[in-house]
Amino acid sequence: MQDISNGLEPFPIPLIQSEAGSFETVIYITDSIFPNGTPISSFRPDEDEEQDDPWTCSCVRVDDDESALCTVRDSDTCDCVSGFGNFYTPPDAGFNQVLNIDALPERLPLVECSPQCPCAERCANRLTQRGVRLPLMVKQSSSGIGHGLFYSPPSEKSILPKGSFVSLYAGEYLTSPQARLRWASQLVNSKVGEGNYILSLKLPDEVWHIDPRYKGNIGRFLNHSCEPNCLIQVVRWGMDSLPRAAIFTKRSMKYGEVFSFDYANASGSTELALTLEKESHHEQDGGKRTKCLCSSTQCRGWMPFDESL
Numbered sequence: 001m002q003d004i005s006n007g008l009e010p011f012p013i014p015l016i017q018s019e020a021g022s023f024e025t026v027i028y029i030t031d032s033i034f035p036n037g038t039p040i041s042s043f044r045p046d047e048d049e050e051q052d053d054p055w056t057c058s059c060v061r062v063d064d065d066e067s068a069l070c071t072v073r074d075s076d077t078c079d080c081v082s083g084f085g086n087f088y089t090p091p092d093a094g095f096n097q098v099l100n101i102d103a104l105p106e107r108l109p110l111v112e113c114s115p116q117c118p119c120a121e122r123c124a125n126r127l128t129q130r131g132v133r134l135p136l137m138v139k140q141s142s143s144g145i146g147h148g149l150f151y152s153p154p155s156e157k158s159i160l161p162k163g164s165f166v167s168l169y170a171g172e173y174l175t176s177p178q179a180r181l182r183w184a185s186q187l188v189n190s191k192v193g194e195g196n197y198i199l200s201l202k203l204p205d206e207v208w209h210i211d212p213r214y215k216g217n218i219g220r221f222l223n224h225s226c227e228p229n230c231l232i233q234v235v236r237w238g239m240d241s242l243p244r245a246a247i248f249t250k251r252s253m254k255y256g257e258v259f260s261f262d263y264a265n266a267s268g269s270t271e272l273a274l275t276l277e278k279e280s281h282h283e284q285d286g287g288k289r290t291k292c293l294c295s296s297t298q299c300r301g302w303m304p305f306d307e308s309l
């Protein structure tokens with residue numbers, strides 16, 4: 001079976017293709033890139049100013065105990081953890097960790113130790129950088145929605161805990177003017193509704209947009225639901241300090257369930273979700289709006305999209 005990640009993720013992610021899909025032309029990437037192809041990890045905010053990166057810890061590596069650094073246990077010794085908090089549970093025997101969603105203040109970005117930190121690659125504060133580690137499959141979702149991402153463990157009894165990291169939402173990393181141009185061309189070149197891939201990260205001092213339509217990872221296969229089982233959490237790490245969108249489960253999930261998040265709540269902002277919810281009842285949207293087929297009892301009727309595009 002085809003691995004949709006082309007070997008770029010730690011484990012293969014099977015694709016069951018049941019109709020000619022536009023994703024055949026998608027170039028798989030594991031972290032976001034700028035439209036010119038440069039990885040966002042190569043971005044430096046203030047190259048001219050000499051300044052210490054506040055998000056690099058000064059932990060000392062301990063031989064033979066790669067995962068002991070930067071865990072909750074050592075929070076007093078790690079600058080990343082003590083400065084920004086650690087909301088990941090310590091790894092279990094299988095090195096699984098979850099995000100403690102209930103303890104995390106709304107809109108607080110997570111700050112992970114970075115590849116520039118001296119701690120080990122398996123440091124317990126580097127969860128979302130380690131790639132997609134869940135048993136997943138991409139296949140046809142319910143009618144009219146296209147493909148979706150499904151939880152596919154070997155045992156039908158497996159339960160995926162709440163707070164599990166699913167994947168980043170990786171794609172081309174766009175400024176607002178770039179995203180506006182992209183959105184307009186996608187509307188012209190596609191059927192109504194097909195172009196709803198751009199995720200807007202609206203943070204207090206910055207707005208970024210991620211478009212995985214042409215270059216992206218499996219995050220692009222999460223469909224919208226008005227009653228979703230996943231959420232988007234902003235995570236930062238590394239010298240670039242740019243916000244990544246990380247997808248976590250917001251409840252436990254069973255074998256065969258399809259992952260979804262609320263497209264209106266992408267940046268973790270309840271305010272934005274409420275605004276879009278109000279707007280979603282208007283049909284004067286120039287044909288940009290798509291009927292929502294999430295079939296939840298909470299369904300708001302229309303799929304949300306960023307009105308500023």
Ligand SMILES: C[S@@+](CC[C@H](N)C(=O)[O-])C[C@H]1O[C@@H](n2cnc3c(N)ncnc32)[C@H](O)[C@@H]1O
Binds near residue numbers: 197303
């Ligand atoms: C980010 S993509 C999700 C993956 C997509 N299903 C695919 O096959 O590539 C968003 C697109 O999926 C479809 N979609 C996702 N959620 C939907 C929903 N709740 N109702 C209707 N269409 C949906 C729409 O065509 C939308 O433009």
